[in-house]
Amino acid sequence: MAVARPAGDIIIGVGLAVGAALVAFAIIPVWVEPVPHAIGWYQSPRLLPWLSTAVTGLLGIVIACRGWLRDERDAMPVASGAKPAAALRAVAMITLAIVVICLLANATGMAASGAIVCVGLMLFGGERRPMVLIVAGVAVPISLIELLRIVGSVPMPVGPFGF
Amino acid sequence: MDVIAIGLSTLADPVNVLMLALGTAIGIVIGAIPGLSATMAVALALPFTFAMTPVAAMLLLVGIYKGGIFGGSATAILIKSPGTPASAATVLDGYPLARKGRGRAALEMALYASVIADFISNLSLLIFAGMLAKLASQFGPPQYFWLIVFSLTVVISVSGESLLKGLASAAIGLLISAVGLDILHGTQRMTFGYAALFDGVALVPFIIGLFAIPEVMAYYAERGGRRLDVTPTAGPRLMLAELRQSLVTIIKGSLIGVVIGALPGTGSTAAAFVSYGEARRSSPRGHHFGTGELEGVAASESGNNGVAGASMIPLLTLGIPGDTVTAVMLGAFLIHGMTPGPLLFQDHLPFIYALFISIMFSSLVLLALGQLAIRGGSWIATVPRHLLVPLILLLCIVGSFAVNNSFFDVGVMAAAGILGFLFTSGGIPLAPCVIGLVLGNLLEDNFRRTMLLGRGEFGLFFAHPVCWVFMALTLLSVGFGLYQQWRPRRPRDIN
Secondary structure (H helix, E strand, O other), X not given: OOOEOOOOHHHHHHHHHHHHHHHHHHHHHHHEOOOOOOOOHHHOOOHHXXXXXXXHHHHHHHHHHHHHHOOHHHOOOEXXXXXXXXXXXXXXXXXXXXXXXXXXXXXXXXXXXHHHHHHHHHHHOOOOOHHHHHHHHHHHHHHHHHHHHHHOOOOOOEOOOOO | OHHHHHHHHHHHOHHHHHHHHHHHHHHHHHHHOOOOOHHHHHHHHHHHHOOOOHHHHHHHHHHHHHHHHHHHHHHHHHHOOOOOHHHHHHHHHHHHHHHOOOHHHHHHHHHHHHHHHHHHHXXXXXXXXXXXXXXXXXXXXXXXXXXXXXXXXXXXXXXXXXHHHHHHHHHHHHHHHOOEEOOOXXXXXXXXXXXXXXXXXOHHHHHHHHHHHHHHHHHHHHOOOOOOOOOOOOOOOOOHHHHHXXXXXXXXXXXXXXXXXXXXXXXXXXXXXXXXXXXHHHOOOHHHOOOOOHHHHHHXXXXXXXXXXXXXXXXXXXXXXXXXXXXXXXXHHHHOOOOOOHHHHHHOHHHHHHHHHHHHHHHHHHHHHHHHHHHHHHHHHOOOHHHHHHHHHHHHHHHHHHHHOOHHHHHHHHHHHHHHHHHHHOOOOOHHHHHHHHHHHHHHHHHHHHHHHOOXXXXXXXXXXXXXXXXXXXXXXXXXXXXHHHXXXXXXXXX
16 A cells, blocks of 8 residues: 555544543433432443543544644555545445445345446446456456355345346 | 353354455455544444344444454555554554565564464453452442442543643543433433433444544545555565564553553553554564564554453443443343343353354454455555545445434434544544543442532542552542643654
8 A cells, every 4th residue: 555644643633532522422321221329439330431522622622733843754554545635535435335225225126326336336347348347346256245145144125137 | 151152052153154244344445444433343243133043133333343443554554644643653663664675574473472472362351351340240339439430531532632632622521422311310311302412422423423424524525535545565475484583572562452452441552552652662673663663563553453352341340431442332132131240250141152152253354364465455545545434434325324314413423523623633533532422421420429429528438448449540540640641742752
């Protein structure tokens, strides 16, 4: 993977701190039921969520402060060297691919929906040879899923074609 | 003797041998593809073990783990890109050897060192696991609490370059572990009204999403990444004299791997570098290390493979995963209705012996398949990514669905994937999050039980010598980890 400058530590730290604040003030009070009859503080169901959120928030502040004090050029390289727009596009595309498979699976079967998405992604990846698309994009996913369904006894939605 | 006979009969079952071989082959192939790790391969294979017997399932996963670590060395030697972090030290001498035309000898040295280390590591598992399980069966909640605190120090070693980000990742893992019904009161915690979250976030889909989906997203974000300069595996073979010359280094590296692997909180990457450093210090040819020395490859590979068997010791005996791969394997035990820990040795003794004996056999399987892989080493590294990545995505979806036949789990996988992608984009390590998720409930449960037993006082936490031992180990581990993180870097380290 390409080595590139990281997203700034300030952004990461602020993101962690804001996320922790959201969990602490919007999620825990609403979505973690209190237990009125709990005898000690250690019995509270909110103990672990509170502690872990507080630690995340504090670490976020420390990371942001460190990023503020340190020259960004000294920051460490990270794995992904993608530009933000490309990264967002990739996240949206993969999420869409997952949603498409989930929506189609009950109607067409897991194997067929998987093949549709695989062919789409391979076309997006630059593959244009029909034989390669048929073998790698259709035959391999269908064989793989059928192998898992029949030999591996993994229950999977089956479509009108019997696979 | 009966259990040993059962163990041997298990090994005679062709399905088990087939699963071990299949797992090793899959592991070698995936480990040899840069960017795909052994952890990811084990996580992807996990849901497909449902229909298997527990022994066959574990052998498939153990095979993938071991094959993955060896496979990682192939790309380290041939394309200067370690397939797994554990093979990073192998690059130092492996790649220069390949450039000198001794790629094949380097691969063979890596294989033989891996197999010898793997055998020694498996032997240690066989010898020490039972003893430790017997000791652990006497632990109560305070002892377990400190043991888990000690195990959490693994976060320091898996945090990579940034300890602060690693700790934040672990804290997020702990927070996610709180999702579900409260253990003491049965009240809902962050379930958002979804019944599917009452038992907590499904571990397997979460791990698949966290490790595999970011790789898929990164591929499409970078559209192909860099081209690979693959060195062919041609050249003279390894000579027996060369292997004999490195034998002491291999045995020393194996023992270093065993000790490091048996301790939660270190892992195979650290073992490889410690072993490499020790060999460079003690070898008469130490000053040649880094320029293409076969002994350097032997040191690194024996160190990282020495960990494989030994890292199963804390998992099987204490129920504590020592590294990320064993954290994933914990999921496999849970899928098959078994909880690792001292009780496993009481309730499932035949299974344990069957597993141990089969694992011993895995060294031979690795030797045989490794020989084949050396011939196809260059080819594996050049599998077209644009054809492979969609299939990996499909496996992620199918695997997550298969856990509970639920598309909700596919959603969990997708959410974990986005979280993982955000983490990797921001340089936040993924492994501490999994460690936090796996250990969070155990930590909370044992803390609250100890407090209840102590009627709200902290005294019980310090009342037993075993607690003192774990406290001391925790302090030592934290101290050593912090020293490793913040010690002044020498120019040679930076280079």
